[in-house]
Amino acid sequence: MTRRDWIHGWLLVLPAMAFLVLFTHLPAITTIWNSFFSTPRGRRPAMFVGLDNYERLLNDPIFWKVLTNNLWFALGTIPTSIALAIAMALFVNRRFMGRGFVRMAYFTPTVLPLIAVANIWLFFYTPGFGLIDQVIGLFGYGQTNLLGEPDTALAAIMVVTIWKEAGFFMIFYLAALQTIPPQLTEAARIEGANGWTIFRRITFPLLMPTTLFVSVNAVINSFRLVDHIFILTGGGPDNASSLLLFYIYETSFRFWDTAYGATLTVVMLALLCLLAIGQFFFFDRKVHYK
């Protein structure tokens, strides 16, 4: 490698690197830094407070509430969307009348803004004259308030998320299915294996790299996607449907407690780090990835 190559390389990388450092790496570091300070208010500047913010975090019931919610949210949305995505991909991977329509139907929610999706679903959920109540009203049931009850608000949000995400994940499975040689399944069929066995023994194992890739993305999304909460529940009732990022937003931009917001963000960063480490080990051991 020559000197000139070095300089060229550096110059080419520089602009992108500058933006990445400015808006990703540096903020990630200052997040941690600022979590050791108090929030500046009025004339009072930020002061070093050591671990005070973390102590507050541990004693903050809302923090634990949103963290648990996030866990349930991930557990409730990820396996279901992945199972649906695999089913959708298997459906669409064969030729039949109406395949174009079916594929379009599955994928369409993906291109809609999450805000728009929330608006559409809000009308299903609205007590009294929302569609769900209208339909069950026909069978003589009374009003529901799925978004207003602490027991059902989070589940109602999860349904919307699954609707939005499954079609997106389907795409990756569709791509993966097309790389599986048809001889494999044909051979199994000749041996007398039924559809379920073929899926369980051949297709599903071969889809494993995709499943891991999709799972990692889905976990990141479960932290990142909170837009619909703004429209559907606003995190309520009593934080029953609030997630970590939504709580960060509320803390930092409604109550302007940015130091505590930074502390909450550190938790998020730590969780993402755990995910990265887990992924690293899992990818290495369980999956022969190309």
Next chain:
Amino acid sequence: MTSLDRWLSNAAAILLALLWVLPLIYAIWTAIHPAAYEARFVLTAPLSLENFVKAWDAAPFARYFLNTFILVTTILIGQFILCTLAAYAFARYRFPGRNILFTLVLLQLLVMPDILIVENYRMIRSLGLVDTISAIALPYIASGFGVFLIRQSFMTVPRELDDAARIEGAGALSILWRVYVPLAKPIYLAYGLVSVSHHWNNFLWPLIVTNSEETRPVTVGLSIFSTSDSGIEWSVINAATLMTSAPLLIAFLLFQRQFVQSFMRAGIK
């Protein structure tokens, strides 16, 4: 597969598809009919575009659309330029620190600007850019995902082409522009579609850094429009909702194949 199996799974596929489009069909139904037919499904219901007119008049959607358009174009152009340059360096140059820098680039796949809202806001404020369209775009201009994707495709370009151009006296940038970029066109299309739809739909960050009509993108405009307590009819809100999603939705229906392939391409590398 027996023909009964086949029939059953086709039926299941179509049933699921119908269930899946139902919310959207329903939104379209309420948007194109007068409010009285919100939950009355009779085929003879009169069609009307009145809801769209009402929505358009009730909020500055034209301005919101313009803002979003400027936003996604700025981001797309910025991403194409920065990611192409960086991808070229990572694909074809050897320089000290290359691996560390590439790891730092990939880190952004995990730690996205989406979650660093607190500190990014502080950064934007210290730059004096709060409530500008640039403020919405800046954190996304350099994309780790874009660098990675374009690098993958640059690495498949045969080195001979590169060498041939060099012998003819072409400089590094002209080789990039004449040889690499044209060969990576499908990837640019894929990445472009993914980027545009992602930033068209983005909500949280624009909500934080904008606070005026002149800068708000459609998603933020729509949320303000639909959560204001002025008793706007449902059918009008649905019309507004469809309106804001319409450009992407129509583009998707027209270029369905390219869309699906793009998302596939962007995902499987």
